[in-house]
Amino acid sequence: MKAWEIQSADGVDALTMAERPDPTPGPGQVHVKVHASALNYRDLMTVTDPEPRGIAYPRIPNSDGAGEIIALGDGVTNVAIGDRVAGCFFQRWSGGKITLDAMASALGGGLDGMMASDAILSAGGVVKIPDHLSYAEASTLPCAALTAWNGLVTQxxxxxxxxxxxxxxxxxxxxxxxxxxxxxxxxxxxxxxxxxxxxxxxxxxxxxxxxxxxxxxxxxxxxxxxxxxxxxxxxxxxxxxxxxxxxxxxxxxxxxxxxxxxxxxxxxxxxxxxxxxxxxIYVGNNEMFNAMNRAIASHALKPVVDQVFDFEDARAAYHCMRDAGHFGKIVVSV
Ligand SMILES: NC(=O)c1ccc[n+]([C@@H]2O[C@H](COP(=O)([O-])OP(=O)(O)OC[C@H]3O[C@@H](n4cnc5c(N)ncnc54)[C@H](OP(=O)(O)O)[C@@H]3O)[C@@H](O)[C@H]2O)c1
Missing domain, CATH: 3.40.50.720 (NAD(P)-binding Rossmann-like Domain)
Known part of the structure; x- marks a missing residue:
């Protein structure tokens, strides 16, 4: 598999495309073939200033991504091969109040993120995406959309x-x-x-x-x-x-x-x-994510994607975010 990695504190231009062994899901995990990964301001900060955030090298950046499930680990029953899913920002916050353990399970932070061709996620750390959305559109939901939803609607x-x-x-x-x-x-x-x-x-x-x-x-x-x-x-x-x-x-x-x-x-x-x-507000949990997705589906709401960059040009996407000329979301197609 291919992955962009943060390997140092030297910023966007030091992001490195790496080859990693093709992954296999363990018990309770799913293998997601990633089709798009969206950027958040937090991802830019993680790339440019990893050390105060305790980022361990090498770390795959980006909390947000969407793709297709291509393999299941033992015991997974909530999703199936072929399901279109997004990763959840927190891999361990399905519902209720946030916990310290949930906070340690952020993709592209404590755990490897979604700026990669493949991701192994917890089966409880994915949600199905609305049918009317492309992978690029759905990749914008886990952090930005859910944070807005939690802030304005849930809380x-x-x-x-x-x-x-x-x-x-x-x-x-x-x-x-x-x-x-x-x-x-x-x-x-x-x-x-x-x-x-x-x-x-x-x-x-x-x-x-x-x-x-x-x-x-x-x-x-x-x-x-x-x-x-x-x-x-x-x-x-x-x-x-x-x-x-x-x-x-x-x-x-x-x-x-x-x-x-x-x-x-x-x-x-x-x-x-x-x-x-x-x-x-700290993003949101799976219950909120599913409620938001139902509203997005029933209103056929489309995320506003400002620009889509090729995977090979991921560094340009982070520069684009830093320049702050965007309206809505910046996405990398994988
Ligand atoms: N707590 C959480 O869970 C959570 C989740 C997501 C994001 N965040 C935080 O929320 C913020 C926005 O994130 P994002 O990903 O949406 O960022 P973004 O896409 O980069 O959007 C940032 C926009 O904020 C506006 N802005 C920048 N500086 C401003 C200022 N001094 N006064 C007023 N507006 C200003 C600008 O809008 P204009 O160009 O229109 O002026 C800028 O384009 C970041 O601080 C991020 O870390 C927190």
Whole structure:
């Protein structure tokens, strides 16, 4: 089998294509022929800065991938040869609350990931993908889509008629836009790019704000919500955007605390003054993944794939993510 490997802390250009022995599934495992692997910001960070993350070399990057099951280990009954599946970000978090053991089972982190021609996964660590999706589209679901779903739907409990503030137009954010619309909520999107905002508007964003041209975007959000603020924020910025998110949120609103993109420090006084609910989100479990897939299937929702790179050009995909010109997801076809 072929696999891209992180072999050092020297970054994207040091990623190395390796030949490994063809794998065989052990008891309770499945062999997935990988057809596509999607990138997340976290995967870029793992490649460029592996040591603080405790990455053992060589490590195959990327949590996300989709493919076909081609062999089963002993005792596997939940899936069959020929099933179209995606790997679960956490190999050991089927349901309930997250545990330390689940957190140690992240693909492309504690375990080898999906930027490879083949993957041996736990039979409990795959989910069947919706029939209407290509492998490239389905490869975007395990991290970005599930994080948006968990933040906005499972923990956020978004309702029709509520307002949702979405920060940026990357992978998590565009899924959040789609799920907000799917639930009948009113999305407000902020981005650094007018072109990306026009695309978000065409998808159904009710209000769009360029956060570079309007650095006080929190005031603008209050203006377009008649001073009330939004019911939900999908917070991918982190410390550098949280204070403005707290200004922009309604009393008793909910913030899905997801990302770490923006540096800064937040005055957190509004958390208690507005009785804000902050939900720390770490991707999601298999139960959430299956619920999300049912919604995606019943609404024929299509993930937004910005670019697909060839397997041999995987390094270019990480450079593309670092350049942050993408809208939605970047995928590598395997
Ligand atoms: N907690 C979890 O389980 C979890 C799961 C997935 C992702 N994450 C985190 O969520 C974040 C987004 O991940 P992703 O994979 O969706 O990334 P991505 O596809 O690279 O999207 C990043 C986008 O965020 C926007 N952005 C960047 N800096 C910003 C800033 N200072 N202020 C406002 N917006 C900014 C930009 O949108 P525009 O170009 O439109 O301005 C950028 O394109 C990352 O921090 C990632 O680590 C966490």
């Amino acid at each position: 956020g409990g978004v309702q029709a008629g509520e307002t949702v503030l979405i920060i940026g137009t990357g992978g998590v954010s565009i899924f959040a836009l789609q799920f907000a619309i799917l639930h009948g909520a009113t999305p407000i999107v902020i981005s650094s790019s007018d072109e990306k905002l026009a695309r978000a508007s065409a998808m159904g964003a009710a209000h769009i704000i360029n956060y570079r041209e309007t650095p006080d975007w929190d005031a603008k959000v209050l203006e377009v919500t008649d001073g009330r603020g939004v019911d939900h924020v999908v917070e991918v910025g982190g410390a550098g955007t949280l204070e403005k998110s707290l200004n922009a949120i309604a009393v008793t609103g909910r913030i899905a605390v997801i990302g770490v993109l923006a540096k800064g420090a937040a005055n957190t006084q509004m958390i208690n003054r507005k009785s804000v609910q902050l939900n720390g």
